[in-house]
Amino acid sequence: MNYTVVNRDLLVGDVKIISVSSSSLFLVGDAQSIILATAFDTPAESLVIGPFVPLSIS
């Protein structure tokens, strides 16, 4: 697939960001290739109600 991009004047005033988190990217410039991946898991077994049991000791 052929793809043409024409970049003309780009002027930005103020940028205010609270948080950039979990494999995010804030870029002022050009890029060739960006790959960002996040896996966030909170399965049912992640809520444990009962007596204190430690996780496996490493």
Next chain:
Amino acid sequence: MYKRMSCVNNLDIVSILFSSVCQIGDSSSINSSVKVLAVQREFPFFLGQEGKFEDYKVFTEPFTPPKHEFNKMLVINECPAIKVNHVKIIGVSSSSVIHIGSNETTYAETRVLNIRQLSGDHSPPAKDERL
């Protein structure tokens, strides 16, 4: 490839943590990754050496990167600069990237698992019961 210049007058970041990057200037390749095992307990008992990443699927399953769709991309830069006056960021966390300038490739990976342990009706273990 001909790239543009990035001009930022003022950059204000409060905190950068957990394998995050703040890059000022051009870069060729950035790889950042983080694994987080977040354990929240009703009573704050932590043994220090607890938890193995291999025990959980979320840390071991590989990501399959998407294929590039644009084989031929022609870029015409009519203006040689990107200008930004002021950037204010409070937090940068978990393998995130703040980049002022041009970049070839960026790869960032985050894996997070949350575990919550509540005691129910049980009282916290006595000091000598702990390992």
